[in-house]
Amino acid sequence: MALIVDFAVQGAQMLIVLLTAPLLTGLVRKMKARMLRRVGPPVLQPYLDLARLMRKEVVLAESASWLFRVIPYFIFAATWVAASLVPTFRTGLLFSWSADLIAIIALLGSARFALALAGLDVGTSFGGIGSSREVMIASLAEPAMIMIIFTLALVVGSTQLSTMAGFMESPAVGLRVSLGLALVALVMVAIAENARIPVDNPATHLELTMVHEAMVLEYSGRHLALIELSAALKLLLYLSLIACLFVPWGLAGPGAGFGALAVGTLSYLGKLLIGAFLLALFETSIAKMRVFRVPEFLGAALMLGLLGTLLLFVSRSL
């Protein structure tokens, strides 16, 4: 019986992340538009976009290889699996032990590796620009993320997300300098990883400023739909990660009853709403930076993460 419930919860988690991801993207867009005094597209527009793209035919470049057609499915699979392993409304998911936080981040790394290859596949100059900038950004963002994981893992004594969330919810955690540093660094990494302003602009098609959009320029139809959905999933994943690590309140524990699960779901949705608002607010209040300022931005995140880890090596209570 318990196994069936666990299965159901894991399945529900997979569906919830898949279904709420476009909603989150729509919410952020709508909020940004409102802050700029525009009406903005409806909140449900991403769903309509996805449906439209899925129904359209794929226009494939003549020089594209089989890899180009496989990669969208691979990216989607890797991102979806990663997103379903981050606790959203309940910890102790059935398969949460199959990948710890390092493995989840590495899964996203696999997706990025594939996307960068897709950018090079058609053999256009824009694809190359996107790929080469993406790997440059990743080369700083990913070590920063690993350092953040180190900081958290040294506080908690585990890299398992369920254990981490449980520990963060308990009073044992207290106020720590290192956690503050990790939070700031994590937000910076999340912004860079999700191609948000000021690192990249998800709405731009201005040639010299694109990173993520340049890589997916040649995609169309269902392939593009999958890539957009994966991008939405990734944004949701990072928000869920920040929520479950730094504001874990309301998360249902393993073996929780129906009431606790309902509380968990509602509080999760509330956290997403707040996260979307903060993201929109941040994005509207800052300008995009030049590509070669990004290393400084991410270098700061890396240093913050390293500082957090060093503090914990010096004293476990910092």
Add this chain to the structure above:
Amino acid sequence: MAALTPTAIVLACAALLLVLAIVAVMVGRTSAGTAIVYGTSLLLTLIALAAGLVQLLGTDAPADTIVLPLGLPWVGARFRMDALSAFFVVVVDLGAAAASLFAIGYGAHERAPLRVLPFYPAFLAGMNLVVLADDAFSFLVAWEFMSLSSWALVMAHHHVPENVRAGYVYLVMASFGTLALLLTFGLLAGPAGGYAFADIRAMHPSPALAALVLCLAMLGAGSKAGLVPLHVWLPLAHPAAPSHVSALMSGVMTKVAVYGFARIVLDLAGEPAWWWSVLVLSIAAITCVMGVLYALMQHDLKRLLAYHTVENIGIIFIALGLALAFKAYGMAWAAALALTAGLLHVLNHSLFKSLLFFGAGSVLTATGERDMEHLGGLIHRMPQTAFAFLIGCAAISALPPLNGFVSEWLIFQAILLSPQLPSWGLKFLVPAVGALLALSATLAAACFVKAFGVTFLGRARSTAASAAVETDRLSLTAMLSLAALCLIAGILPGLFIDALATAVQGLAGGRMPVQTGVEWLSIVPIAQSRSSYNGLLVFLFMMISGALAASAIHRLASDRLRRAPAWDCGYPDASPATQYSASSFAQPIRRVFGSMVFRAREQVEMPPPGDLRPARLAVVLHDPVWEMLYLPVATGVSRAAERLNHLQFLTIRQFLSIVFAALVVLLLVLALWP
């Protein structure tokens, strides 16, 4: 040698490989010579591989010592295969078997087979004998034999001037390394001359002596493995050899050097002091990052791969350094974790690096090009090679669910244990090492996006690339079976970790928990609540969700597809030269890291208006290690040689007086010696 023990079988295989080397001289010219030599090598290495596996997995089989009446009269030539040797026999012979299989097809293109065929089996025999040797003399002889036979293979294509330079640098560095190892064993054996490893183990050197041994072992084994700054020969020599030999040198011979280091420092030199790990860790971390940064700046495919070997050797030495640190403080279980991670990475790297060199060799045969700037679009012409190469690229970039990720994940887990170390130096060093390891892992991913993307994707940049044909069946079999092993080691790492347990037990004094009993075949280094990883499930989940998405979309939405010209924001350019090249791909990273490390400068040469010359952009890179370390030494040597040159032109009287003076000085020294 009455009983047919695994040790005897491997030794016999090595002896037969030596015989094969002589046979190769005779059959080398015949048309079937290539097939005979590589086929027999394949057979012999497979037998040795099986014997190594039996020894490694059969836990109760005691390691027997075989003493041959060769070598030093009071020692004899001793050979013994304990668990550590057995593991490295497996690594060596697995790589050798794959290379032999690959070479049956690839070697047919060799223009001067007699320059390759005799040395190839000799090289394999040398590597096997190094890991089997149980006394210092046999070890050194086998080591030198391995160096010289591989040097001959590097010089196989001696008409190319840069290969001659590679051979020269390799020879100098190899002699330097052997000299350091010679002194190492001299110190270890002590004045009594107990050169058998069993005698050395019983000797327990003093701390000062052991420290000297560590430094010399770092120089000796490190120069062969390619630790920065001793790596300079490696990116010259590895690409110069024929590709199956490059694969062996990069994937396997560097591992023999790791074996040498592990054997000397973790086994023979006694209990480590805590600062040993500081030395090893800092050099390893620098090696890691420098290796991958060098690799990113290359556009020669084989040289790029060779520089990546430097990076991976850094990763392995980070694991060994952590093991030393834990061992020094008596944390055997943590040392076991770090050492397992290191040895697993030894195996993993030998798999994917051999695979990648085979792929580069196939590309070289198909196009005659090593320069990535002249390649491109090969995925259309060589789909199977491209697939195997892609698996290798993903594995070396430490991407789940492949094998490279598992070993790096284990190293990260070991790093997370290090706050329990009491030493302050290590407390500050280890997090920095962790950051550098993470940095090099992501830079490796960037580098292999470049290597695969520029070589295999896009449009062909030369006529050679657009006319390439798929490589032969046997070479493909070798590549695809290595790719399959990369996947298997990635999704079932528990089996491999358990197989390493006896080898780790012998060196670290502890072992990791048994993994085969863990439910769902996960790996759990310490405890389930702390960290666990299940490559199999991750792989299956990804397969299922990808297939699910594909079938759902194709059924419910649309499966139509139309080919059209590329979009490229409306301005597609028909010339393949407008694609991103290898150096333009690396430009952002060159700008971020290269300006600091390589003093990279971009010089734009813009002709004045009216001048019809094209504008040029040149990139200037400085190799810091070569310019700051090797050039001063080289100029110093040549200057001293120039001074001493005058001694050639003295009269007979002057010569005699010099001899007399030397005699007097020597006698004085002897008289004054306390």
